[in-house]
Amino acid sequence: MSAESSGQDEKIANLRRSIDEIDDTILDLLNRRVSLAEAIGTLKTQTGNRVMDKAREESILQRLAGLNPGPLSSEMLRRIFVDIIAASRQAQEPKRISFLGPEATFTHVAALAFFNELDTFVPHPSIRDVFDDVEKGTSRYGVVPVENSIEGAVNHTLDLFLESELHICAESYLAISHDLLSKSGDLEKIHTIYSHPQPFAQCRTWLKTHLPHAELVECGSTSQAAQKALLADDAAAIAGSAAARLYDLKVAAPAIQDAVRNTTRFLVIGRDAPRPTGNDKTSILFVTAHIPGALFKALEPIAASGLNMLKLESRPARHKNWSYVFFVDLEGHVENEKVKQCLAKMEAFCQFIKILGAYPVALSDA
Structure with missing residues (x-):
């Protein structure tokens, strides 16, 4: 072995010893972090606080991303700390x-x-x-x-x-994203397709264009469809990529849904009962009197308060024919004074009103 080669080996050995020392420190710090999380979990149990604080977790990730000087990428940093936070939560209460x-x-x-x-x-x-x-x-x-x-x-x-x-x-x-899955992955062999009614509806145009003569068989779930596709060489399932991995199926055609988004x-x-984060929504349901203008009067306090109504949905009430239950998502947390006052004013025009929850707004891919 040359002197140059021996010198390189010694440098590598020194670097590895440094890595080992860092790993030892990381291990110690991780255990200290989990111990602190366990202590928080004990305090939560004593106070009856069972809040799953996703806002707190996201703030941790954003703070660390802002401090990261590299060369660790932001994506890799996030992946590492998502797992660390998950392990800490698991220590608090599985x-x-x-x-x-x-x-x-x-x-x-x-x-x-x-x-x-x-x-x-x-x-x-x-x-x-x-x-x-x-x-x-x-x-x-x-x-x-x-x-x-x-x-x-x-x-x-x-x-x-x-x-x-x-x-x-x-x-x-x-x-x-809906994929067409089969044992062979060969589109020309497919004569029967299994799936839940929703994926069939969401892939209607693609199916008419590419497999117009295939028999469509409805199932209770996309997973059940994937299981059925395993039983015949000429069968396929419309399901997600997770089903392909779980049931070892091949993708005959990817992303066949008609709507991209x-x-x-x-x-x-x-x-x-999640705490306010500053970016929340409150979901409610209410029933109005069956009289002209009842819905307008019930919703008027929302407009008057300047709150943004994010969603309005109606469902038939089961207790009485031609009566309806309305579901509304409002911008803001129920503990916010403006939201409180708005709901109080709505009560005067509702036979029944119920707060379903107040929680952080999630980012949508839509």
Whole structure:
């Protein structure tokens, strides 16, 4: 071995020793951080505070991004600290999250993105089952779809808020991309396509153009469709990329949805009451008297207060024919004085009004 080669080896060994020393320090600091998180978790338990503070977590990530001098990229920094924060949350209180399943559905993907893979995720066959699981305390949170930018509201979710005492703790948006999956990945072999009714509706034009003679068979979920596609060489499923990975299917055609910007909004339901962040929305439902101008009078305080109404949806009331329940999202937190006064004025024109939750506004991909 030459003297030059020996010198290079010694430099590498010194650098590796320095890395080992840094790793030892990182390990010590990580354990100290988790210990502090455990202490916070104990205090939360003592005070009955169960708030999932996503705003606090985001502020941590933004602060660190502002301090980062490099060469670590902002994206890599975020990925590292998302996992560190998740481990700290897990130390505070391991969480069980129910979601509209089965696995690899878009709701499952949304739940994983909002929480973390360190938590326990439990699939349920219906939205009602998710609500029931959280109400019983078996799961701390539930994740359910509430509206799609193409197909509109998920009515079953809205209806369940009429009878449930759970709160909306957070919202999340997920860009929806539908792939055509099959065992072979060969488009010409496909004669039968399985999927949920919504993906069929969202891919209608593509299917008529590329596979006009294929038989379309509806399933309860995109995951169930993927399972059926595994059973025959001439079958395919419309599902997401998560289903392709889980069931080892090939992509016969990617992103076949007709609308490019197809986004679904999901709600995190639980018993928490998130604190104001300065960028919040308040969701309410109300029932008006069945008289002319009742809805106008109920909504007039919103306009008069200068609050932005972000959403208005109606559903038939179950207790009386031709009576309706209205769902409204308002800009601002319910603890804000302007929002409080507005809701108080609305009560005079409503037979019933209920605050569903006040929570941070999520970024939408729409």
